[in-house]
Amino acid sequence: MPSKGIDFANLSLMDALDLAILVEDEALVRYEDFAAQMDQHRTPDAAKFFRYMAENEAKHGEQLAVRRAELFGSAPPTVSRALIFDIEAPDFDAARAFMSPRQAMQAALASEVKAHAFFVAALPVLKNAEVKALFEELRDEEILHQDLVKVELAKLPPDSGLSDDDFVDEPAAQ
Amino acid sequence: MSATCEFQAKDYKSDLKPIWCPGCGDFSVVQGIYRALAAIGRPPHEIAFVSGIGCSSRIPGYTTAYGFNTIHGRALPIAQGIKLANPDLLVLAAGGDGDGFSIGGGHIAHLVRRNIDITYIVMDNQIYGLTKGQLSPTSQKGRVTCTSRFGSLEQPVNPLLYMLAYGAGFVAQASPTDLVGMAAIIEEAIRFPGFSFVNIQSPCVTYGEEAQQIKGLKAISESLVALGHNPADRLAAMDLAQHYGEKMHLGVFYRNPEPAPTYDGLVRERQALLSKDALPKERILDLFIKK
Ligand SMILES: Cc1ncc(C[n+]2csc(CCOP(=O)(O)OP(=O)(O)O)c2C)c(N)n1
Ligand code: SF4
Ligand SMILES: [Mg+2]
Numbered sequence: 001m002p003s004k005g006i007d008f009a010n011l012s013l014m015d016a017l018d019l020a021i022l023v024e025d026e027a028l029v030r031y032e033d034f035a036a037q038m039d040q041h042r043t044p045d046a047a048k049f050f051r052y053m054a055e056n057e058a059k060h061g062e063q064l065a066v067r068r069a070e071l072f073g074s075a076p077p078t079v080s081r082a083l084i085f086d087i088e089a090p091d092f093d094a095a096r097a098f099m100s101p102r103q104a105m106q107a108a109l110a111s112e113v114k115a116h117a118f119f120v121a122a123l124p125v126l127k128n129a130e131v132k133a134l135f136e137e138l139r140d141e142e143i144l145h146q147d148l149v150k151v152e153l154a155k156l157p158p159d160s161g162l163s164d165d166d167f168v169d170e171p172a173a174q
Numbered sequence: 175m176s177a178t179c180e181f182q183a184k185d186y187k188s189d190l191k192p193i194w195c196p197g198c199g200d201f202s203v204v205q206g207i208y209r210a211l212a213a214i215g216r217p218p219h220e221i222a223f224v225s226g227i228g229c230s231s232r233i234p235g236y237t238t239a240y241g242f243n244t245i246h247g248r249a250l251p252i253a254q255g256i257k258l259a260n261p262d263l264l265v266l267a268a269g270g271d272g273d274g275f276s277i278g279g280g281h282i283a284h285l286v287r288r289n290i291d292i293t294y295i296v297m298d299n300q301i302y303g304l305t306k307g308q309l310s311p312t313s314q315k316g317r318v319t320c321t322s323r324f325g326s327l328e329q330p331v332n333p334l335l336y337m338l339a340y341g342a343g344f345v346a347q348a349s350p351t352d353l354v355g356m357a358a359i360i361e362e363a364i365r366f367p368g369f370s371f372v373n374i375q376s377p378c379v380t381y382g383e384e385a386q387q388i389k390g391l392k393a394i395s396e397s398l399v400a401l402g403h404n405p406a407d408r409l410a411a412m413d414l415a416q417h418y419g420e421k422m423h424l425g426v427f428y429r430n431p432e433p434a435p436t437y438d439g440l441v442r443e444r445q446a447l448l449s450k451d452a453l454p455k456e457r458i459l460d461l462f463i464k465k
Contacts, residue, residue: 037196085354092350093379093388095196 006083008125016131017068018077020138023087024061027111028054030089038104041097046104049152053108056145057088088115088142102159109149116142181215183208190235199376199388200229200297202350204236206374207266207295209357211239214264214364221264224253226273229304230297230376233268247278250285253292261438264364265292272302275311275331286340286369288437293363293370296333299378300386307381314419317383334415334427337371338408343430344370345411347423350377351392355424362426367433375422391422398425406431 006019031054038047094107119139126132186208194200211221221239225231227246234241244252253267269278274296285292301319302308308321312333316325337345344366348356356374363370377387384390403410403425411427453460 033201034196036191037194037201040191040193041196043196082354082358085352091388092199092202092353093197093377096379097195097197099196 006079006122008122009127011126011128011131013128013130013134014068014072014075015077015079016128016134017064017071018079019084020134021061021064021068022079022081022084023115024057024064026081026084026086027088027090027115028057028061030092031057031108034090034095034104034107037095038099043098045101046099049101049104049108052152056148060141086114087118088112100159100162102153102156105149105153105156109146109153112142112146112149116146179217181212181217183212186211186218186237186239188236188238192232192236194229194232195378195380197379198229198303199299199350199374199378200233202353202356203230203295203297203374203376204233206348206353206356206360207233207237209353210360210364211237213357213361216264220262221266222253222256222260223266223268224249224256225267226269226278227304228270228273228302229378230268230270230299231273231304233297234266239266247273247276247281249273250278250281250292250294253294254285254288254290257290257292257438258441261291261442266295266364267292268295268297270303270310271296271298271300271312271333272310275333275336279311279331282336283340286337286342289343289368289434291368291436291438293360293366293372295360295363295372295374297376298333298373299376299382300330301378301381303378303381312419314383319381330419332415332418333371333373334418335412338412338415338428342371342428343368343433344426345373345415345428346371346426347373347375349375349391349395349422349424351388351395352424355397359424359426362429366429368430368436394420395422395424398423398427403427405429 031050035047035050035054038050088111090107090111096103116139119135119142123132123135126135192201218238219240223234223237223239224242224244225234226244226249231243234243242252249267249269253265256263257265298312300312300314301310307319309317309319309326311331313319313326313330315329318325334345334347344363346359346363348359350356359372363372375391377391379387403414405411405426405428408428414423415427417423
């Protein structure tokens with residue numbers, strides 16, 4: 001499981017919400033990084049899509065933050081970023097120079113699948129009924145997110161047929 | 175030292191936009207460094223970050239620390255000079271496998287034996303990335319590159335074993351497959367009083383081999399903690415380090431339980447001892463003139 005020492009069995013609702021917010025935030029930052037990488041390499045369409053994903057993650061994070069504030073006010077969090085890694089964020093190497101929008105969407109789809117698997121794997125270990133309900137909700141949301149990306153994918157014209165290798169110089173001895 | 179206010183990872187991120195290929199493993203390394211520095215909490219102006227030449231050696235520019243992108247293979251001697259000139263600085267050195275183990279390989283033994291208190295981070299991608307994919311000293315035997323068209327005939331060097339054999343007090347390995355672990359290892363390396371080394375398997379997505387990309391690395395990674403390895407046991411560390419290239423052990427191989435005195439510390443002591451008899455600067459040449 002891509003997490004470090006989360007005590008799922010004893011997770012409180014507040015901690016679960018805080019972790020969910022961190023998961024969204026981690027994905028948001030990674031998508032922003034990917035968008036910046038695409039800008040840097042003059043790949044505006046992929047950058048635009050990664051920004052769209054970053055905005056979505058920000059929206060989900062804000063919704064969770066509102067719920068957390070309603071339920072627990074400003075109680076200081078007891079979980080930290082160090083407990084999670086790459087749950088909804090795409091892998092560092094999922095970005096590529098000159099990605100087509102289709103490749104960018106496929107990378108995002110793969111991370112939504114990964115996030116879904118995380119919640120599915122955690123569910124049997126949870127004991128707290130409220131946390132279980134939250135994780136079930138988050139698991140189902142990942143399916144909705146996957147559908148959103150699939151809708152965007154369906155709108156695309158066919159790819160050019162160029163592969164990554166078409167953009168990489170043949171290495172030359174220096 | 176003025177580590178009174180709290181720093182966050184973003185405080186160590188500069189405005190310079192990395193020009194690494196999208197997906198390059200070095201993006202994760204810089205994130206790991208931001209997090210480790212935030213955990214240490216030293217303000218950026220108290221940190222000097224030195225590198226050689228290579229894609230990975232661009233890393234100091236992406237931090238808010240004082241950076242020095244030096245010359246190929248010379249990060250370590252320059253880092254040593256900085257540490258001796260101003261021992262209060264937190265000094266980091268970084269670079270690639272080519273920079274560190276090929277052209278710069280001769281420097282390692284001397285920094286290690288002097289035990290200069292710096293942290294050396296190598297982004298090991300088994301290739302010369304910047305110059306477009308030539309054989310590096312850590313490339314596997316048989317590797318086909320533009321300088322080994324029919325496959326490399328050479329055995330790669332083993333950076334972990336190198337460092338352990340030279341007597342480094344802290345030797346560890348990390349990878350972008352575990353950013354949290356990477357940040358913790360870099361933090362621990364910085365906190366170690368003496369020369370510390372972190373080898374980071376950082377994939378080159380453009381010229382690197384498929385097996386050395388994140389998926390491939392995940393498949394061969396094993397946590398040293400999960401293996402029950404005792405990092406105080408140098409011989410056990412050497413035994414595990416022999417698997418470099420086949421398995422990817424993540425964590426601390428060796429941490430000297432009784433760290434040796436550092437050269438920079440000894441120099442300070444000597445300076446304190448002799449400074450009362452020292453000549454004023456304007457008479458320093460008298461030392462070289464026969465009376
Ligand atoms: C004295 C000298 N020799 C050779 C070079 C050319 N050169 C620049 S970077 C490099 C190797 C880069 O490989 P590595 O250190 O592994 O870094 P990476 O780009 O893979 O991160 C070489 C040979 C140089 N700049 N200076
Ligand atoms: S050539 Fe390789 S090492 Fe250099 S920036 Fe690109 S992916 Fe990274
Ligand atoms: Mg290299």
